[in-house]
Amino acid sequence: MKRIHIVLLVVVAVAIGVLISFVNATSTYDTIETAMSKPGKYVHLMAKLDKSQPVDYDPLKDANYLSFTATDSTGKSVRVVYHDRKPDNFEISDKLVLKGKYVDGKFECKEIQTKCPSKYKEEAAKTGGTHPGNVPVGNSGTTAADTSKK
Amino acid sequence: MDYTGEHLLPGQLGHFFIVLALVASLFATFAYFKSAQAKLPDVETSWKRLARWGFIIQSLSVFAVFGILFYIINNHLFEYHYAWKHSSRSLEFKYLLSCFWEGQEGSFLLWSIWHSVLGLILIKTSKQHEAPVMAVISLAQFALATMILGTYFFGAKIGTNPFILLRDSGVLDNAPALHINFDLSQPLKPDYMTSITDGNDLNPLLQNYWMVIHPPVLFLGFASTIVPFAYAVAGLWKRQFGQINNPALPWALFSGAVLGVGIMMGGMWAYESLTFGGYWAWDPVENASLVPWMVLISGIHTALIYKHTGQSLRSTHLFYILSFGFVLYSTFLTRTGILGEASVHAFTGEGSNFFIHILLFLAIFIIPPFVLYFSRYRDIPAIQKEEEVSSREFWMFIGALVFFLSAIVIIGQTSIPVYNKIFGLSTAPPEDAEFKYNSIQIYVAIIVGLLTAFSQYLKYRETTKAFFWKKIALPAIASVILSGIILSIGDINYIRKGPVFQYSIWVAAACSIFAIIANAGYIWIGLKGRLRFTGGSVAHVGFGMVLLGILLSSAKKEILTNNKNGIPVAVAPGDNPMENLTLVQGVEMDMGKYLLTYQGDSAHPKKQQSFYKIHFKRKDGKEEFTLVPNSFVNYKGQEGLMSNPAARHYLTHDVFTYITSISNPDAKNDTASFKIHKIKTGDTVFYSSGYMVLQDVQSKDSLPEDIFGKEGSLHEMPVKIFSKTGSIFTVTSRLANAKNELIALPDTVASENLIIQVQKVNPDNSIELGVKESGSILKYITIKAYKFPFILILWFGVAITAFGMFISMFHRMRQNRRKEQPEQF
Numbered sequence: 001m002k003r004i005h006i007v008l009l010v011v012v013a014v015a016i017g018v019l020i021s022f023v024n025a026t027s028t029y030d031t032i033e034t035a036m037s038k039p040g041k042y043v044h045l046m047a048k049l050d051k052s053q054p055v056d057y058d059p060l061k062d063a064n065y066l067s068f069t070a071t072d073s074t075g076k077s078v079r080v081v082y083h084d085r086k087p088d089n090f091e092i093s094d095k096l097v098l099k100g101k102y103v104d105g106k107f108e109c110k111e112i113q114t115k116c117p118s119k120y121k122e123e124a125a126k127t128g129g130t131h132p133g134n135v136p137v138g139n140s141g142t143t144a145a146d147t148s149k150k
Numbered sequence: 151m152d153y154t155g156e157h158l159l160p161g162q163l164g165h166f167f168i169v170l171a172l173v174a175s176l177f178a179t180f181a182y183f184k185s186a187q188a189k190l191p192d193v194e195t196s197w198k199r200l201a202r203w204g205f206i207i208q209s210l211s212v213f214a215v216f217g218i219l220f221y222i223i224n225n226h227l228f229e230y231h232y233a234w235k236h237s238s239r240s241l242e243f244k245y246l247l248s249c250f251w252e253g254q255e256g257s258f259l260l261w262s263i264w265h266s267v268l269g270l271i272l273i274k275t276s277k278q279h280e281a282p283v284m285a286v287i288s289l290a291q292f293a294l295a296t297m298i299l300g301t302y303f304f305g306a307k308i309g310t311n312p313f314i315l316l317r318d319s320g321v322l323d324n325a326p327a328l329h330i331n332f333d334l335s336q337p338l339k340p341d342y343m344t345s346i347t348d349g350n351d352l353n354p355l356l357q358n359y360w361m362v363i364h365p366p367v368l369f370l371g372f373a374s375t376i377v378p379f380a381y382a383v384a385g386l387w388k389r390q391f392g393q394i395n396n397p398a399l400p401w402a403l404f405s406g407a408v409l410g411v412g413i414m415m416g417g418m419w420a421y422e423s424l425t426f427g428g429y430w431a432w433d434p435v436e437n438a439s440l441v442p443w444m445v446l447i448s449g450i451h452t453a454l455i456y457k458h459t460g461q462s463l464r465s466t467h468l469f470y471i472l473s474f475g476f477v478l479y480s481t482f483l484t485r486t487g488i489l490g491e492a493s494v495h496a497f498t499g500e501g502s503n504f505f506i507h508i509l510l511f512l513a514i515f516i517i518p519p520f521v522l523y524f525s526r527y528r529d530i531p532a533i534q535k536e537e538e539v540s541s542r543e544f545w546m547f548i549g550a551l552v553f554f555l556s557a558i559v560i561i562g563q564t565s566i567p568v569y570n571k572i573f574g575l576s577t578a579p580p581e582d583a584e585f586k587y588n589s590i591q592i593y594v595a596i597i598v599g600l601l602t603a604f605s606q607y608l609k610y611r612e613t614t615k616a617f618f619w620k621k622i623a624l625p626a627i628a629s630v631i632l633s634g635i636i637l638s639i640g641d642i643n644y645i646r647k648g649p650v651f652q653y654s655i656w657v658a659a660a661c662s663i664f665a666i667i668a669n670a671g672y673i674w675i676g677l678k679g680r681l682r683f684t685g686g687s688v689a690h691v692g693f694g695m696v697l698l699g700i701l702l703s704s705a706k707k708e709i710l711t712n713n714k715n716g717i718p719v720a721v722a723p724g725d726n727p728m729e730n731l732t733l734v735q736g737v738e739m740d741m742g743k744y745l746l747t748y749q750g751d752s753a754h755p756k757k758q759q760s761f762y763k764i765h766f767k768r769k770d771g772k773e774e775f776t777l778v779p780n781s782f783v784n785y786k787g788q789e790g791l792m793s794n795p796a797a798r799h800y801l802t803h804d805v806f807t808y809i810t811s812i813s814n815p816d817a818k819n820d821t822a823s824f825k826i827h828k829i830k831t832g833d834t835v836f837y838s839s840g841y842m843v844l845q846d847v848q849s850k851d852s853l854p855e856d857i858f859g860k861e862g863s864l865h866e867m868p869v870k871i872f873s874k875t876g877s878i879f880t881v882t883s884r885l886a887n888a889k890n891e892l893i894a895l896p897d898t899v900a901s902e903n904l905i906i907q908v909q910k911v912n913p914d915n916s917i918e919l920g921v922k923e924s925g926s927i928l929k930y931i932t933i934k935a936y937k938f939p940f941i942l943i944l945w946f947g948v949a950i951t952a953f954g955m956f957i958s959m960f961h962r963m964r965q966n967r968r969k970e971q972p973e974q975f
Contacts (some may be wrong), residue, residue, distance in 0.1 A: 005550055015558060018559050043578070063731060086790075086811060
């Protein structure tokens, strides 16, 4: 066996090990119920903003505190606390990906991704995730009908 | 039905040229295939002549399609969906080209244009390899043409046509105002175009000069990876394994330089116009463009090994094939929407037909080359003799291997959504995914940095110890000294992720410094400064700078608005990062070394874009400047902001800020100033709509010494406010003395438009209370600000790397021209 083959084996083994450990560290997409069932575990919560409940964000008091109620398709809801500014398109987004942990009766969120709706179903299906720092493609904010009013 | 106000001719011409390109590229593929398979020289030549015409016609057609689409966008022909969706009348001319790459169709068109240009050059230059190489490229052109075809074939939609009319796109189907009798079941009004007066505009984030040049360069990089790929396939197909190495090498170098620059231009765009606070975020879209580049770089190194020693030909073929394979795979990842939640970029997904379409494209270009590769693997010449440990090729190969496997690990991590799709899982990225990448790639940086530094000092085949140590001694000693100096005074503390990671950063920084010095030294020690041989060394100097720039700028990045280690958090609960800072108009705020004032804003005359003036004043009085970040406010009905940062550039660092939220944009200007009242506990101060009573002057104990210093103090002054409306508020204003510096932390009552700030606490416990009543609603912004150090090292590193690769490319081209003769080992 050539030396280079031994090196090859070692490096490949390390690469495989790294990938396996990465896969083991991954988290999961959860509903509110499943997230609550594993408190303290980092999950991706798929939910949306419950507009009937107050959204608490006042930059004059604390620019790094946002609190709101999220609800998901099963109808469950949970209070979410997020220590950063209110994300763009927060109120109009039809889906929120909340990354964080359920701790002490509330969801401690580390990161929020907003998903934007659009006025046409077909377009909505096309429009992928949008986020403040992205390269969104189809923002179908304006429609032909809007344009015609001008 | 006839509609008025439409210009149908450009679209019809466009359709025609798309179909012509499709047919011509298919014909060119067939003819080149026949030519490549021909046994007799006459047959070979006649097929080749036909094939060339096919390819030239397809190239002209692609240029025509591009020209027509440009005409449509430039003339605001909004009856075409593409122009309506991606442009508007107010769009500046310089951004018209950006409309091409905002949409899927335009991106494929751009890709196809670059392939055409490269193909035309290859017809001139590829000589005996022309037929097989061009057969591959013609087939790729056929595949790309189907992407913009937009017809139905047995009920399945093939591609998306850029010339589709707005009225056929489905967008108008739900707009009753445009239909006869306002009835959606009726056809459109014949004069519906009179209502379509403007387009949807280009996404504001793309309205940036980097967005004009980054995509064409990146796509040229992507497109050019097909050339080494095509040569590798040609080598396998015609069993001319080794003979493709020399002609493919300059192309691989070209592709590596352009792709590398293209990727980092994307980073610069992200840095300058996006708000994720940096140039790189390990986002799947970024990873997908990095991985083909890394594989290609591995291929270049194994190709050099083969050129000099006859080893590593098999890996060269594999890397060239995989490089283009990963370009296609990244297209699949980023354009089908499969990334879904995993990416913040998330380009559009075009539905299941598109998904299958692009998967077929990938399969056609990956499976046959691999079948060829493995079936002829044994026939590819390989030297059985073992490489010496003291040989350059041994270490070069290890470097290429580590770089390649690092790419495989990155793409493996990026492909989680693909595993989800295949196995029906719901795996999400891990917590702190960026660190998961960094904690692995830091070791790659160490290994590759080190190998880059010393490999050039080894000779091919075998090096004597004396020779090696004599030559490398000086650069090594210089590197140790310089690394020592930089690490000891550089204050590179990145303890957040534990000591192991911090030490790894130190080691990696030292290795990259070694790479820079050793390669710069080699230009004189090894090459005596003869410029045309220096390509490799120059590129490696640049690469070392890239590594060093990445390490320094990331490890020493500071969040200036991070109050975590500052005064406010001494009074705020929790350990969460406090990265946003609120600035009330006209009120000076304390931010680390700076005093910040939000002075006001102005609006763009045509767009819903506002510019915010933020004045920075250094506390030591050495410098004052104003940064003007801007935001699109409630753009096109999207609630909230799309912010563009502003930065002040220094030689050693950038100060960088952007807007994270604003008060109600209708608020008026505020010109009021603070009124000072000297009061004691229990005293009352009146304001226009009520009064306030100072409750107490409290002095806080046990302050953290690292923040406040030995003599520090912190006073809290609760004030009770009784408004005329009967409401009662309690606010707490604070005044800190930290390290002999007085810092006021004002408090506000938004509903009363009040700002209260303690200016001074006297020894007798009386205070000077500043009260500011703003005439209108309080106007404020919240910002984040960063300090990016040494980012210039990274940008220069990229430029130098590319420059070195171009030197190498010209050197190899000259060599190829000079000896049109067999391999020289």
